[in-house]
Amino acid sequence: xxxxxxxxxxxxxxxxxxxxxxxxxxxxxxxxxxxxxxxxxxxxxxxxxxxxxxxxxxxxxxxxxxxxxxxxxxxxxxxxxxxxxxxxxxxxxxxxxxxxxxxxxxxxxxxxxxxxxxxxxxxxxxxxxxxxxxxxxxxxxxxxxxxxxxxxxxxxxxxxxxxxxxxxxxxxxxxxxx
Amino acid sequence: xxxxxxxxxxxxxxxxxxxxxxxxxxxxxxxxxxxxxxxxxxxxxxxxxxxxxxxxxxxxxxxxxxxxxxxxxxxxxxxxxxxxxxxxxxxxxxxxxxxxxxxxxxxxxxxxxxxxxxxxxxxxxxxxxxxxxxxxxxxxxxxxxxxxxxxxxxxxxxxxxxxxxxxxxxxxxxxxxxxxxxxxxxxxxxxxxxxxxxxxxxxxxxxxxxxxxxxxxxxxxxxxxxxxxxxxxxxxxxxxxxxxxxxxxxxxxxxxxxxxxxxxxxxxxxxxxxxxxxxxxxxxxxxxxxxxxxxxxxxxxxxxxxxxxxxxxxxxxxxxxxxxxxxxxxxxxxxxxxxxxxxxxxxxxxxxxxxxxxxxxxxxxxxxxxxxxxxxxxxxxxxxxxxxxxxxxxxxxxxxxxxxxxxxxxxxxxxxxxxxxxxxxxxxxxxxxxxx
Numbered sequence: 001x002x003x004x005x006x007x008x009x010x011x012x013x014x015x016x017x018x019x020x021x022x023x024x025x026x027x028x029x030x031x032x033x034x035x036x037x038x039x040x041x042x043x044x045x046x047x048x049x050x051x052x053x054x055x056x057x058x059x060x061x062x063x064x065x066x067x068x069x070x071x072x073x074x075x076x077x078x079x080x081x082x083x084x085x086x087x088x089x090x091x092x093x094x095x096x097x098x099x100x101x102x103x104x105x106x107x108x109x110x111x112x113x114x115x116x117x118x119x120x121x122x123x124x125x126x127x128x129x130x131x132x133x134x135x136x137x138x139x140x141x142x143x144x145x146x147x148x149x150x151x152x153x154x155x156x157x158x159x160x161x162x163x164x165x166x167x168x169x170x171x172x173x174x175x176x177x178x
Numbered sequence: 179x180x181x182x183x184x185x186x187x188x189x190x191x192x193x194x195x196x197x198x199x200x201x202x203x204x205x206x207x208x209x210x211x212x213x214x215x216x217x218x219x220x221x222x223x224x225x226x227x228x229x230x231x232x233x234x235x236x237x238x239x240x241x242x243x244x245x246x247x248x249x250x251x252x253x254x255x256x257x258x259x260x261x262x263x264x265x266x267x268x269x270x271x272x273x274x275x276x277x278x279x280x281x282x283x284x285x286x287x288x289x290x291x292x293x294x295x296x297x298x299x300x301x302x303x304x305x306x307x308x309x310x311x312x313x314x315x316x317x318x319x320x321x322x323x324x325x326x327x328x329x330x331x332x333x334x335x336x337x338x339x340x341x342x343x344x345x346x347x348x349x350x351x352x353x354x355x356x357x358x359x360x361x362x363x364x365x366x367x368x369x370x371x372x373x374x375x376x377x378x379x380x381x382x383x384x385x386x387x388x389x390x391x392x393x394x395x396x397x398x399x400x401x402x403x404x405x406x407x408x409x410x411x412x413x414x415x416x417x418x419x420x421x422x423x424x425x426x427x428x429x430x431x432x433x434x435x436x437x438x439x440x441x442x443x444x445x446x447x448x449x450x451x452x453x454x455x456x457x458x459x460x461x462x463x464x465x466x467x468x469x470x471x472x473x474x475x476x477x478x479x480x481x482x483x484x485x486x487x488x489x490x491x492x493x494x495x496x497x498x499x500x501x502x503x504x505x506x507x508x509x510x511x512x513x514x515x516x517x518x519x520x521x522x523x524x525x526x527x528x529x530x531x532x533x534x535x536x537x538x539x540x541x542x543x544x545x546x547x548x549x550x551x552x553x554x555x556x557x558x559x560x561x562x563x564x565x566x567x568x569x570x571x572x573x574x575x576x577x578x579x580x581x582x583x584x585x586x587x588x589x590x591x592x593x594x595x596x597x598x599x600x601x602x603x604x605x606x607x608x609x610x611x612x613x614x
Binding site for chain 1: 358360381383384424425441448485513529
């Protein structure tokens with residue numbers, strides 16, 4: 001269930017960020033639009049259209065903020081078996097985390113890396129660290145500072161699901177942002 | 179709502195049990211086809227109150243647990259001698275017994291000490307092989323029993339018995355994703371007399387013995403970071419040994435006790451280091467951007483075996499303690515890790531997954547000279563092999579029905595016993611050196 005709702009967020013984010021980009025480059029910001037409307041004295045139809053456009057942009061901005069909040073609320077990232085690179089589908093959400101850290105230099109995060117129970121415990125400690133580092137490096141690429149990030153690996157010591165099925169293992173191969 | 183309530187109840191009952199150790203109950207799961215028949219006659223005792231321990235029962239259990247012996251049930255015995263003069267070899271030949279152990283327990287009036295006199299016979303040759311009197315307190319009867327087992331085992335097999343050894347292991351009681359109790363415990367080799375050495379709500383890992391058996395090193399996350407600690411077993415006194423950025427893990431004493439090999443990721447990725455315990459000076463043994471971990475020492479303290487995934491998947495390597503280019507020891511496996519040599523320095527015990535497809539982790543022995551491979555186990559999540567100090571058996575951790583348990587297997591794979599815990603998971607066994 002968790003993975004389904006995650007997927008939903010990801011698709012939303014992609015779609016919105018493309019729209020956001022288009023809005024920025026063609027029309028500039030919302031206040032500028034409003035002032036143009038006040039001073040130009042053009043006809044009512046145009047003014048209404050411009051007002052509608054401004055409202056549309058405001059809605060988009062709001063949607064963008066909601067989406068960013070949702071991205072920042074997504075704090076668990078899953079990994080494939082024996083793979084330490086995060087999934088390509090998590091790139092956008094992680095970029096938002098990185099930009100948020102860049103914008104809030106006093107914010108500190110802790111990345112906790114985990115592995116599933118297969119294989120040896122001490123090697124899994126290494127695997128969990130490598131997963132956390134893979135996310136740390138991407139946050140830094142997106143503007144976060146190394147000094148804002150602490151990484152720790154719990155290996156297989158803290159499973160979020162104690163089952164022995166592939167579904168449980170998938171939930172345990174993860175990095176949590178805290 | 180129901181879930182919250184249930185969690186609460188478990189928390190309370192766990193709390194009520196406090197530092198109770200996980201009780202391990204030994205089960206023999208596989209013995210040899212033709213075990214040596216031995217009669218262990220119940221030892222006589224003329225004291226007024228019953229003894230707390232059945233010494234002959236302890237010896238019989240010890241010998242059967244290692245699989246090479248079959249003890250005659252007391253009910254089948256034709257006589258119950260307690261000294262040489264009462265032994266009629268005919269009685270034991272009729273019952274097809276190869277060996278006979280008898281004994282008597284006495285104590286001087288008013289004394290807390292007991293004398294355990296035992297005699298051990300070869301039935302076919304009608305010969306007494308050994309006889310001794312062991313003196314100790316009432317609370318040492320179990321130790322005395324294990325000592326008699328050591329003597330009998332060595333008389334018959336020529337190999338020193340490991341019945342007076344102990345094990346360290348980690349127990350974990352999972353309460354919820356937010357609450358697990360982790361403990362490092364110590365018990366006799368057969369799981370009896372378990373004691374908690376340390377308890378934490380943060381993970382504890384990798385308990386390992388000092389070569390003299392007086393200290394334990396382990397990994398604790400109590401500061402929310404993995405750090406290495408050394409604890410004096412008798413006093414409980416402990417000190418934090420490392421505080422480097424990143425992973426600090428896999429402590430293991432050099433056989434001479436002067437150094438501690440460990441894994442540190444302070445320079446970017448996990449590498450193997452050796453710390454001199456007198457000067458705290460670090461020597462770096464590996465330098466590679468991939469993961470190097472799970473060090474173990476060769477018997478001569480001159481080289482270290484470790485796991486590295488520098489070729490993609492974990493394989494086992496060996497490097498001299500002065501560093502240099504490591505030699506790769508394993509090739510034809512998808513995943514070979516946690517290697518440690520048997521005392522012969524040729525047979526490498528390790529955790530092995532043969533192919534990506536088979537998805538099963540077993541304990542195996544690979545002879546680096548003859549290239550002979552023996553897979554010892556048939557469970558699928560086996561890890562953490564630890565070898566008895568006499569080289570006869572390997573204890574390891576596995577999962578059965580979702581439960582972490584300790585299993586033991588003889589190095590020829592013929593004998594198996596199991597130490598399941600009555601509650602929670604147990605794992606990461608570490609077999610002590612000889613303590614006697």
